[in-house]
Amino acid sequence: MVEIQTSDLLNVATLFFMAATGLAIARIRDLFAVVMLSGIYSLLGATLYVILDAVDVAFTEAAVGAGASTVLMIGTLALTSRREKALPNKQAIKGMLACLFVGVILVYGSFDMPLYGDPTAPIHHHVVPRYLNDSMAEIGLPNVVTSVLASYRGYDTMGESFVIFTAAIGVITLIGRARRKTTVDERDQPEKHLSMEGKLILRVVSKLLIPFIILFGLYVQWHGDFGPGGGFQAGVIVGAAFVLYGLIYGLGTLRTALPAWVTRTVLSLGVLLYAGVGVSTMLMGGNFLDYDVLAHEPTHGQHLGILLVEFGVGMAVFAAIVTIFCAFAGRAAADVNPVTPESGGVGND
Amino acid sequence: MQMALDIASWALILGGIAFCLIGGYGLLKLKDMYARLHAASLIDTLGVGLVFVGLMLQAGWTLVTVKLFLILIFIFFTSPTATHALAKSALNHDVLPDVDTEEERDMVRAGRTPGSGGEL
Numbered sequence: 001m002v003e004i005q006t007s008d009l010l011n012v013a014t015l016f017f018m019a020a021t022g023l024a025i026a027r028i029r030d031l032f033a034v035v036m037l038s039g040i041y042s043l044l045g046a047t048l049y050v051i052l053d054a055v056d057v058a059f060t061e062a063a064v065g066a067g068a069s070t071v072l073m074i075g076t077l078a079l080t081s082r083r084e085k086a087l088p089n090k091q092a093i094k095g096m097l098a099c100l101f102v103g104v105i106l107v108y109g110s111f112d113m114p115l116y117g118d119p120t121a122p123i124h125h126h127v128v129p130r131y132l133n134d135s136m137a138e139i140g141l142p143n144v145v146t147s148v149l150a151s152y153r154g155y156d157t158m159g160e161s162f163v164i165f166t167a168a169i170g171v172i173t174l175i176g177r178a179r180r181k182t183t184v185d186e187r188d189q190p191e192k193h194l195s196m197e198g199k200l201i202l203r204v205v206s207k208l209l210i211p212f213i214i215l216f217g218l219y220v221q222w223h224g225d226f227g228p229g230g231g232f233q234a235g236v237i238v239g240a241a242f243v244l245y246g247l248i249y250g251l252g253t254l255r256t257a258l259p260a261w262v263t264r265t266v267l268s269l270g271v272l273l274y275a276g277v278g279v280s281t282m283l284m285g286g287n288f289l290d291y292d293v294l295a296h297e298p299t300h301g302q303h304l305g306i307l308l309v310e311f312g313v314g315m316a317v318f319a320a321i322v323t324i325f326c327a328f329a330g331r332a333a334a335d336v337n338p339v340t341p342e343s344g345g346v347g348n349d
Numbered sequence: 350m351q352m353a354l355d356i357a358s359w360a361l362i363l364g365g366i367a368f369c370l371i372g373g374y375g376l377l378k379l380k381d382m383y384a385r386l387h388a389a390s391l392i393d394t395l396g397v398g399l400v401f402v403g404l405m406l407q408a409g410w411t412l413v414t415v416k417l418f419l420i421l422i423f424i425f426f427t428s429p430t431a432t433h434a435l436a437k438s439a440l441n442h443d444v445l446p447d448v449d450t451e452e453e454r455d456m457v458r459a460g461r462t463p464g465s466g467g468e469l
Contacts (some may be wrong), residue, residue, distance in 0.1 A: 205430040209423075 010051050018044045018152040029084045031077055039070040041060040055228040056145040059220075063236040068321055071243055075328030127152075140299040141225045141306065149230065154289040157309070158274050161231075161316045165271045168320035172264075176327035199248060206248045221314050225303070231310040235317025242318075243325045251329050260326070261320045270316030274309045281305070358406035365399030372396055381447035386436055393428030397421075 021041045025034050044067025087095070094143035114121035131148050139147040149157050217237035224230030246254035278289040286293035291305025351379045368391055375388025401421045448454050 201430060201433055205426055209426060212423075 007051055011048070014044055014048050014051065018048070029086065031080075031082055031084055032074070034084075035070060035073045037078065038073070039066045042069070044065040048118055056143075056149075056230070056233075059228050059233045060236075063233050063240075067240055068236050068243075071240075072321075072324055072328065073323060074183075075332065076087075078332035079328065138299070139302040139306070141303070143224065143226055143228070146224050146226075146230055146306060146310070147302075150309050151291060151302055154278075154309065157313065158278070158289070161271055161274055161313045164316055164320045165267060168267055168323045171327045173326045175331045177322070202248050206244055210241045210245055213244070214238055217241065221311065222307075224310055225306065229313075231313025232317055235314040235319075235320060238314070239318045239321030239325075240320050246322075246325060246329065251326060251333055255326065258322065263323045263326070266315050267319035267323060270312045270314070270319060273312035273315065277308045277312070284343075354406050354409075358403040361399045361403030361406065365396050365403060365424075368392065368399065369396035382439055382444055386432055388437045390428065390432045393424065393432065397424055397428075417439060 018041060021037050021044065025037050025041070028034055028037070042061055045065065046058040046062040048059055049055070052117055115122075131144060131152060135141070135144050135147045136154075139151055141147045214237075215281035217234045220229035221231060221234030224234070242254060242258060245257070277291070277294075280301070281290050281293055282288050284293040289309075291302045292298040294304045372388045372390075372392035376385050379385045379388055396422065401424075402419050405414045405417050408417065414468070445454070446457055448457060
């Protein structure tokens with residue numbers, strides 16, 4: 001008799017909802033609904049990670065997948081059409097065949113994977129026993145995930161923060177600087193664009209919440225050593241606070257509070273801090289990103305190094321989110337001309 | 350004491366779940382967007398609120414209760430605001446409520462013009 005556990009039921013239910021959401025995304029032509037559904041899909045993924053006890057990953061998935069990317073995709077929608085173009089049947093069949101082909105290959109590949117929870121799976125044997133058994137002595141942080149992410153796997157995480165840096169730079173290069181003149185024009189008449197009237201409740205509530213959102217972001221940043229959290233999540237949360245500000249008070253006000261040169265500088269400083277810690281450890285006689293040499297005690301050095309690189313990641317992610325949002329929203333505001341309160345782009349609804 | 354706490358917390362949690370189910374049913378069955386929004390707001394406020402208070406009783410005087418309380422306050426502020434923003438945005442984009450008579454429709458239109466209803 002097979003014993004059914006609660007987590008199995010939750011798994012099946014969550015996976016079922018994910019499949020249903022995926023089918024809905026494929027079928028619906030209204031892209032606004034598709035964006036919302038993909039946010040729900042991310043949230044379901046986060047739930048799945050919680051069931052699997054991977055709270056750090058769940059946290060990131062909820063913050064980045066359901067939060068930040070949804071807002072950015074809505075920003076993209078403001079630049080393009082709200083409806084998906086219907087493909088001719090012939091092309092649709094080709095696409096369907098390609099999807100089926102890839103899907104079959106993926107399923108075939110999954111046959112080689114170890115069973116879920118198999119104790120003999122390679123993941124439980126290679127380096128993981130060392131991380132779990134020795135990280136307390138070597139690094140001394142209660143949250144092993146942070147030890148793995150920022151110290152054992154410090155190179156990977158540095159690469160990830162460079163990817164985010166590159167993404168933000170790419171967005172600035174492609175659309176951030178375009179139509180400079182229109183942006184200046186629009187800044188000359190902020191009242192017209194912002195449509196402050198008619199949003200009293202939103203303004204009051206957001207003003208009330210934004211300080212606490214930023215405070216929570218800082219908590220997540222500095223508490224990442226002890227519980228779920230860290231630079232990625234904190235950067236997204238603080239970035240979300242500023243995106244919320246921009247959505248409600250308009251892009252011009254956001255850029256007055258947080259000028260473009262500030263976000264650009266913070267973006268660069270974030271990755272510079274991460275790589276700089278690595279260079280410092282080399283100058284102090286260790287390997288690149290070997291935090292042991294940063295202080296007299298190896299574990300103290302590890303704590304300091306992890307704190308610094310996590311802060312670097314947080315800065316880079318925060319600045320990247322705000323930069324990308326501003327580039328998209330600025331382009332949308334420039335495209336819709338003249339901007340009326342009823343028809344405007346991001347920030348009017 | 351523990352027994353009474355358990356009974357109270359389970360009553361609250363089940364009540365919250367009942368509100369969630371009613372809200373979900375209403376979301377599917379009610380006829381126009383605003384009525385459905387009303388059903389959805391039931392989940393956000395009463396449903397989540399009752400479940401959270403029930404969970405707080407289960408957790409006792411711990412840090413978990415404090416965190417649950419903070420999340421509850423956050424939801425208490427954000428959900429009605431989100432519902433409000435959604436309804437207002439829909440009204441501004443000419444999604445009119447499904448009302449029975451022409452008089453009521455006129456009232457809706459009058460409430461929507463700038464000046465009389467545009468303050469909030």
